[in-house]
Amino acid sequence: MNALTSARAGLLVAALLTLPAPTTAQSFTATRYDIGGEGRFDYLKAEPTTGRVFVSRSTHVMVVDGATGRVLGDMQNLPGVHGIAFAPRHDHGFTTNAGDSTVMMFDMSTLTELKRTKIPAGGLDGIMYDDFSDRIILTNHSRPIGTATALDGDTGEIVGEAQLEDNAPEGAASDGKGRIFVNNENENTIQVLDVRTMSVLASWPLDPCEGPTGIAFDPATNRIFSGCSNTSVVVDAATGKVVARIANGNGVDALGWDAAQKLIYIPAGRDGNVTIVHQDDADTYRLVTTVSTMAGARTLSVDETRHVAYVFTPEFGPSATPPTGGGRASPGPILAAWLYKIQH
Numbered sequence: 551m552n553a554l555t556s557a558r559a560g561l562l563v564a565a566l567l568t569l570p571a572p573t574t575a576q577s578f579t580a581t582r583y584d585i586g587g588e589g590r591f592d593y594l595k596a597e598p599t600t601g602r603v604f605v606s607r608s609t610h611v612m613v614v615d616g617a618t619g620r621v622l623g624d625m626q627n628l629p630g631v632h633g634i635a636f637a638p639r640h641d642h643g644f645t646t647n648a649g650d651s652t653v654m655m656f657d658m659s660t661l662t663e664l665k666r667t668k669i670p671a672g673g674l675d676g677i678m679y680d681d682f683s684d685r686i687i688l689t690n691h692s693r694p695i696g697t698a699t700a701l702d703g704d705t706g707e708i709v710g711e712a713q714l715e716d717n718a719p720e721g722a723a724s725d726g727k728g729r730i731f732v733n734n735e736n737e738n739t740i741q742v743l744d745v746r747t748m749s750v751l752a753s754w755p756l757d758p759c760e761g762p763t764g765i766a767f768d769p770a771t772n773r774i775f776s777g778c779s780n781t782s783v784v785v786d787a788a789t790g791k792v793v794a795r796i797a798n799g800n801g802v803d804a805l806g807w808d809a810a811q812k813l814i815y816i817p818a819g820r821d822g823n824v825t826i827v828h829q830d831d832a833d834t835y836r837l838v839t840t841v842s843t844m845a846g847a848r849t850l851s852v853d854e855t856r857h858v859a860y861v862f863t864p865e866f867g868p869s870a871t872p873p874t875g876g877g878r879a880s881p882g883p884i885l886a887a888w889l890y891k892i893q894h
Contacts, residue, residue, distance in 0.1 A: 578826065578894040580841050583619025584886040587612050591849070593676070593804070594862050594889075595634040597658075598855035603889065604634040604643070605862050611645060613661060616853060616860060619889055623661045628654060633677035635686055637703035644686050644706070646674040653677075653688065655706040665706045671697040673717070679703065680724040683745045685710075689719040689732055698722070698732060700748055710748035714741055721765035721805070723774065725787060731774050733762035740765075740776065740785060754790030759783045764805030764850070766814070771832035777805030777816050784835065793833045798825035799840075806852035806859050813838070815859045815892070819848025824861060824892060843890050859892040 589608030596603050596616060603616045611631055613623040629649025636643050641658045651672045655665040673691035680687055686701040696719040700710040716734035719741075723731050729751070730743040738759055742752040756762055756776055764777035767787065774785040779802045784794035799818025806815035812829040822845040826838040846863035853860070867882035 576838060576894045578839055578841050578892055580843065581891045581893075582888045583614075583891070585612060585614050585619055585621055585889050587621070587624070587887050588884065589864075590881075591862055591864060592631070593633040593849050594851050594860060595636070596851040596853040596858070596860055597636060598853050599638070601853065601856060603851065603853075603860050605889065606631045606634060606645070607887075609649075614889060616856070616858060616889075616891060619891075625654075625656065625661055625663075630674075632675045635677040635679045637679050637684070637686060639681075639684065640704045642703060642706070644677060644679075644701070646677045646688060648672075648674045653686070653701060653706065667701060667706050667708065669699055669708070671699060671711065673697075676719065676721055678722045678724070680730060680745055682724060682726050682728055685745060687722050687724075687730055687745070689714075689722050691718055693717055696734070698730070698743060698748065700745070710746075712743050712748040712750055714750070715739065715753060720763040720803075721777070723765045723767040725767055725772075726769055729787075731765060731767065731787070733765045733776055735761050735763060738762060740774065740790070742790075752790060754785065756783055756785070756792060758795065759792075761802075763803045764816070766805055766807035768807065768809060768829070770809065771829070773829075773832055775805055775807060775814055777802045779818070779820075782814075782816055784833070794835050796825070796827055796835050797837075798827075799823050801848050803848035804850040806850045808852050808854050808857055808859075810854060811857055815850055815852060817843070817848055817850040817861050819846050819863070821845075822847060824850065824859065826892075841892055844888065847888070847890060857893065861890045861892070863888055 594605045611625045671692040676689035684703040688699040696714040696717045698712045716737040718735040720733045759778035762776045782796040798816040799821035801820030814827045816825040847861040865886040869882040
């Protein structure tokens with residue numbers, strides 16, 4: 551089992567940027583903390599009950615106090631870790647580890663490992679918890695076809711699997727009534743699953759969205775928000791029709807939704823910003839502001855209790871290895887590891 555590491559002493563570097571909101575009285579601030587640590591990154595996950603933020607770092611997950619940027623723990627031995635999800639009724643957390651095709655279940659209070667479950671489909675990437683079924687849902691970049699795997703939130707055992715139409719399924723969201731919506735990045739579709747039988751119910755095109763990744767669901771309006779580079783879309787969950795478009799930045803790999811504030815957060819890693827949009831009604835969405843972050847900050851998680859959004863990216867120095875064959879240079883050393891906290 552992984553032991554809870556000792557907390558790092560002292561506050562980390564923080565910088566405060568105040569950005570005006572052009573269409574409302576709200577103003578948003580972006581505070582950033584250098585949380586240190588090695589490794590690249592993928593998803594991060596805020597825990598509203600405690601204010602902690604779990605940040606995946608290639609082979610480990612750092613646990614950070616969102617209020618101060620202080621590192622509280624570091625879960626090790628997670629090869630190729632991508633995502634984190636919580637099953638609150640059992641006090642269990644889960645990580646997807648693509649390197650050895652396992653899901654690690656851990657105790658949320660102590661951060662100690664409880665179990666590892668081998669996922670035969672492989673290609674582990676996205677992960678979410680469905681409270682309706684008490685299941686953890688994995689969206690796997692498996693080959694030759696993508697899969698969605700369901701685990702029991704208490705035992706961590708595999709209880710179902712669905713074959714998808716795309717080998718690059720990304721985010722998934724639940725309607726809280728038995729349906730799961732999965733973004734397919736290559737096919738530009740949403741597939742609808744029955745969470746109990748893990749059968750495919752429908753496939754909906756997302757035109758003009760390209761490369762859908764992050765996703766959220768609003769039960770109050772029965773709308774799905776699908777995060778796409780340049781143009782995200784809002785989908786009627788009853789009909790599968792695109793009912794609104796949202797202009798945002800390029801390089802989107804997540805989407806956050808604060809239901810109480812009716813705010814959508816869309817991070818753009820290539821453009822280095824987060825677009826914040828207000829839901830005026832089911833089919834009307836209004837730009838609030840665009841918050842500057844930095845290139846690479848493409849994933850995001852919202853703490854709906856504190857009404858804070860977090861994005862993360864390491865900052866790399868110059869590469870010591872020039873690109874070959876017309877490709878990109880490998881990244882240089884990590885200079886800092888920036889956790890951005892966006893609030894108003």
